[in-house]
Amino acid sequence: MAIQTVSHEPTTVYIKPSKGLATLHLRDLWTYRELVFFMIWRDIKVRYKQTMLGAAWAIIQPVMTMLVFNFIFNGVAKVSSDGVPYPIFSYTALLPWGLFVAALNNASRSLTSNSNMVTKIYFPRLVLPVASVLSGLVDFAISFVILILLMFYYKVTPAWNVLWALPLFLLLAIVAALGVALWLSAINVQYRDVNYALPFLTQFWLFATPVAYSASVISPKWRLVYSLNPMAGVVNGFRWALLGSGSGPDAALWVSVGISLLVLVSGLFYFRGMEKTFADTI
Amino acid sequence: MTIAIRAEHLSKRYRIGAAQQKFQYGMLRDVLTDTFTAPVRWAKSMAHRSSNPQLPTEKNFIWALNDVSFDLEEGQVLGIVGRNGAGKSTLLKVLSRVTEPTVGTVSVRGRVGSLLEVGTGFHPELTGRENIFLNGAVLGMKRSEIERKFDEIVDFSEVGQFIDTPVKRYSSGMYLRLAFAVAAHLEPEILVVDEVLAVGDAEFQRKCLGKMGDVAQQGRTVLFVSHNMSAILRLTQEAIVLKKGQLIKRAPTQEAVDFYLSSGLAETGERLWGADDIPAMAAPFKPIALRVKDRSGKVVDTVRSTEPVTIEWEYQLDAPVTGLRVGMYLNTMRAEYVFTAFDTDDAKQFEQFGARQAGHYFSRCIIPADFFNEGRYSLGVNASSFAVRRYFMDDNALSFNVDITGAPGTQWPEARQGPVRPRLNWEIEKVE
Numbered sequence: 001m002a003i004q005t006v007s008h009e010p011t012t013v014y015i016k017p018s019k020g021l022a023t024l025h026l027r028d029l030w031t032y033r034e035l036v037f038f039m040i041w042r043d044i045k046v047r048y049k050q051t052m053l054g055a056a057w058a059i060i061q062p063v064m065t066m067l068v069f070n071f072i073f074n075g076v077a078k079v080s081s082d083g084v085p086y087p088i089f090s091y092t093a094l095l096p097w098g099l100f101v102a103a104l105n106n107a108s109r110s111l112t113s114n115s116n117m118v119t120k121i122y123f124p125r126l127v128l129p130v131a132s133v134l135s136g137l138v139d140f141a142i143s144f145v146i147l148i149l150l151m152f153y154y155k156v157t158p159a160w161n162v163l164w165a166l167p168l169f170l171l172l173a174i175v176a177a178l179g180v181a182l183w184l185s186a187i188n189v190q191y192r193d194v195n196y197a198l199p200f201l202t203q204f205w206l207f208a209t210p211v212a213y214s215a216s217v218i219s220p221k222w223r224l225v226y227s228l229n230p231m232a233g234v235v236n237g238f239r240w241a242l243l244g245s246g247s248g249p250d251a252a253l254w255v256s257v258g259i260s261l262l263v264l265v266s267g268l269f270y271f272r273g274m275e276k277t278f279a280d281t282i
Numbered sequence: 283m284t285i286a287i288r289a290e291h292l293s294k295r296y297r298i299g300a301a302q303q304k305f306q307y308g309m310l311r312d313v314l315t316d317t318f319t320a321p322v323r324w325a326k327s328m329a330h331r332s333s334n335p336q337l338p339t340e341k342n343f344i345w346a347l348n349d350v351s352f353d354l355e356e357g358q359v360l361g362i363v364g365r366n367g368a369g370k371s372t373l374l375k376v377l378s379r380v381t382e383p384t385v386g387t388v389s390v391r392g393r394v395g396s397l398l399e400v401g402t403g404f405h406p407e408l409t410g411r412e413n414i415f416l417n418g419a420v421l422g423m424k425r426s427e428i429e430r431k432f433d434e435i436v437d438f439s440e441v442g443q444f445i446d447t448p449v450k451r452y453s454s455g456m457y458l459r460l461a462f463a464v465a466a467h468l469e470p471e472i473l474v475v476d477e478v479l480a481v482g483d484a485e486f487q488r489k490c491l492g493k494m495g496d497v498a499q500q501g502r503t504v505l506f507v508s509h510n511m512s513a514i515l516r517l518t519q520e521a522i523v524l525k526k527g528q529l530i531k532r533a534p535t536q537e538a539v540d541f542y543l544s545s546g547l548a549e550t551g552e553r554l555w556g557a558d559d560i561p562a563m564a565a566p567f568k569p570i571a572l573r574v575k576d577r578s579g580k581v582v583d584t585v586r587s588t589e590p591v592t593i594e595w596e597y598q599l600d601a602p603v604t605g606l607r608v609g610m611y612l613n614t615m616r617a618e619y620v621f622t623a624f625d626t627d628d629a630k631q632f633e634q635f636g637a638r639q640a641g642h643y644f645s646r647c648i649i650p651a652d653f654f655n656e657g658r659y660s661l662g663v664n665a666s667s668f669a670v671r672r673y674f675m676d677d678n679a680l681s682f683n684v685d686i687t688g689a690p691g692t693q694w695p696e697a698r699q700g701p702v703r704p705r706l707n708w709e710i711e712k713v714e
Contacts, residue, residue: 010392010471017382038419042405042412049407117420120402122379122394276382279375280296 018276024268028124035123039131043106044138058139059146062094069094073212082214082245088150092242093211093235095147096173099140100231101202103174106132107181108188108198115282125275126268129185133178140170147242162241169237176230176260182267186274190281210235215246227252230260284391286472286503287354287377292386293527294347294372346372347383348527356391356471357501361514361521361535363542365583368524370507374474377505392471392503393422401461406450410441410460413449417464431467439463466493473497476507511539511584511685516695543584543685551575551583553680560674566601566640567665567673574661574682584683587654587703594646595663604637605667608645611677613660620659620701623647652705655698656686 029036048054066087073079074086081089110128111118118125151158188194209231210218218226227233233256240246347369354360362370375381378394403420404413414435418428428435436442439460441452449457475494494517498504508514514521514535521538523531531541551574560568575592576582585591595608609624625645626632660681666672686692690705 012389012391013379014387014389015376015379015383016387017384032422034425035419035422038416042408042416045412046405046407114403117403118380120380121396121420123420123422279381 024272025124029126029130032124032127035127036131036134039127040135043132043135047135047139055139055142058142062091062098062143063146065094065098066091069212079213080217082216082239084156084239084243084245085154088147088154088156088243089214089239089245090212091147091150092238093209095140095143096170096234096238097206097209097211097231098143099136099173100177100234101206102136102139103133103177103181104184104198104202106136107177108184108194111185111189111278112192112282118282119279125278126182126271129181129271130178133174133181136177137174151242156243158242159244165237165241169234169241172230172237172257172260173234175264176234176256179260179263179265179267182271183263186267186271189274189278205229205231208232223252224255227255228259230256230263232256233260283355283357285353285389286356286358286391287352287388287505289353289377289388290351290386292347292350292373292376292383292388293345294369294376294381295343295384296346297343345527347376349386350524350527350529351386352522352529352532354503354505356503357498358520359498359504359506359518361518361538362505362507362524363511363514363521363539364524367526369527370524371476372527373524374476374505374507377472378474390472393468394472394474395421395465395468395470396474396476400458400465404449404457404461407448409448410436410439410445410452413460414464417461418468421465421468423468435463435467438466462493470502472503472505474505474507511543511683511687515539515687543582551581551680551682564665564674566599566603567606568598568600569663569665569674569676570596570598572596572661572663572680574680582682584685585654586688587656587684587686588651588688590651591649591654592646593649593661594644596642596644597665598642599638599640602637602639603667603673605670606636606638606665606673607632607668608643608665609663611662611664613662613678614657614701618701624664652689653702654684654686655701655703656684656689657701658683659701 048057051057053060069090070087107129110132111125114128184194208229215232215236233253236246237253240248350373362373364370376383377388377390378396403417405416408416414432415428436445441456441460444452444456494504506514506518518535521533521535522529523538523542531538533541553572555569573581573594574585575594576585577589593610607624607626609622611622612620614620626635658681660678662677663675663679665674686703689703691698
């Protein structure tokens with residue numbers, strides 16, 4: 001084989017015990033951006049392998065949930081949907097919600113299911129949860145196609161502000177998901193209880209989020225407390241941007257944004273702090 | 283010369299105790315009781331912690347590495363020897379940044395690659411081609427670098443025609459070759475090799491060693507961990523000996539290996555049976571110990587193939603047994619039988635000892651010199667009365683290493699096929 005001369009000067013790495021508050025070293029993640037890309041690519045490639053329906057699952061899941069919700073909350077319980085046809089009303093919310101839940105499910109297991117990588121080689125561990133959260137965007141994009149069809153069917157035309165508002169609300173959903181995912185994935189390394197608690201957590205969270213119902217049923221004095229749930233801000237934002245329902249960005253949204261950032265930053269520090277013990281405890 | 287690795291006072295502490303022994307036998311009863319008492323234990327430990335705020339006591343910890351300091355110059359090949367648990371793997375893990383040291387620092391100049399991590403990040407559903415890219419990225423290669431080396435990797439792996447087949451359809455040999463090909467083309471400044479010789483067939487092992495030699499000749503730094511002393515001797519100029527996490531010797535390889543083999547640091551070469559290890563149905567037969575001894579009668583883990591080896595089984599009979607035969611199976615580590623033999627195989631011996639009184643016994647045999655090939659062998663034991671009853675059996679009671687220094691054919695640095703390596707009297711005749 002060809003002997004290649006090493007053209008660049010090798011860099012020296014200093015390995016020492018980390019003390020005190022962990023530093024975030026986000027540049028590490030940037031250096032390994034190609035690995036993030038490859039892990040996302042792997043997740044997507046593998047996700048629907050050896051299934052009969054393949055990527056259609058990305059559509060079937062939210063559509064079935066929408067139909068069930070439509071039957072129970074619209075047909076039986078007659079929940080208000082702010083004057084928007086209920087199917088599109090709930091489907092609009094199910095998109096970011098599905099992204100959020102899939103992110104939590106995949107990311108919380110990302111370290112434990114790749115334990116052979118974690119115990120054998122060095123790479124910034126953040127790569128794993130970040131890639132699992134981002135890989136959900138593909139399913140999101142696929143199921144978004146159905147939303148567009150629904151909008152044609154119900155003749156809903158979004159205002160122009162959807163162009164800037166939707167990406168921002170999507171970003172907020174990712175920030176919220178990543179923050180929670182970092183906490184869960186790091187805890188899961190030591191306490192696998194996370195695997196068992198997560199289904200309940202997402203179930204309760206669904207009820208605390210205006211997916212099946214409208215946020216307008218929450219009385220105004222509880223609105224700020226209610227928006228401590230960042231997904232409430234995301235779902236209201238999606239509905240406002242796409243369907244023009246609700247009031248648009250207000251103080252409650254900023255509470256959601258603030259909480260999301262707080263969870264993300266604290267999650268990053270917690271993850272970094274625990275990272276050094278991952279290989280030993282996993 | 284520039285220093286490639288400088289380790290200073292490197293120490294790594296691990297917590298030991300109940301958590302690691304838990305579920306060793308995986309019995310459902312254990313799991314259930316443990317599960318239901320878990321909250322109680324947790325509450326107790328919390329209560330204990332609040333009343334006694336000190337750190338957990340020293341006995342709950344083990345220092346896997348203890349104040350290890352060394353420098354390694356660029357382009358050197360260093361062997362690391364020590365028995366299991368001496369800290370060899372922990373040292374490599376710290377050097378490759380998988381785990382953090384508890385105390386001390388290391389500076390490492392350049393990229394560290396490892397031949398232990400072959401196939402890490404491989405996904406069975408992906409094709410060979412896809413896995414090359416994925417695995418390359420996991421090992422820290424740039425996409426452009428992988429693209430440039432892609433053809434070379436495929437050639438080296440010899441899986442060319444299956445490159446677009448999911449690797450779950452590969453044979454284990456193909457899988458390993460592909461994984462190794464990626465790791466081998468990482469071209470790190472520092473290469474770490476841990477026991478890679480334990481996997482794969484002889485041909486593959488030869489390739490690994492060849493690759494290691496190439497890497498060393500290209501002037502890169504290599505750290506080589508192995509239980510195989512002849513491989514260490516062949517491939518390294520210098521070696522360090524680790525004992526219970528401490529670096530106790532650094533010397534030219536021959537000296538370090540001699541020190542290691544002669545100081546009794548090597549594995550014990552002895553298997554003891556406690557009362558808990560013997561099933562009730564073995565009675566009246568009670569195994570006590572199985573030992574591998576060298577020519578001088580010392581219990582050793584590594585024997586030399588040029589010297590005779592004594593296998594000794596010590597046992598107790600609590601009642602007289604008729605028709606008893608006590609013996610062993612010799613296996614290679616790949617679970618191929620080499621031979622089976624019993625102490626009463628000889629008809630006269632059987633007449634004399636077929637019916638044995640209660641008492642304390644030793645059954646010994648000597649395996650002659652020039653029998654074993656290099657590598658690790660496993661001993662199984664069996665005590666039975668033919669067609670009547672099997673008292674005791676353990677397929678893998680003890681394993682030991684064979685060092686082939688001085689064995690026939692060792693002037694050629696190659697692995698020899700087959701479990702035995704006899705010294706044959708060759709006659710060479712030239713016909714006019």
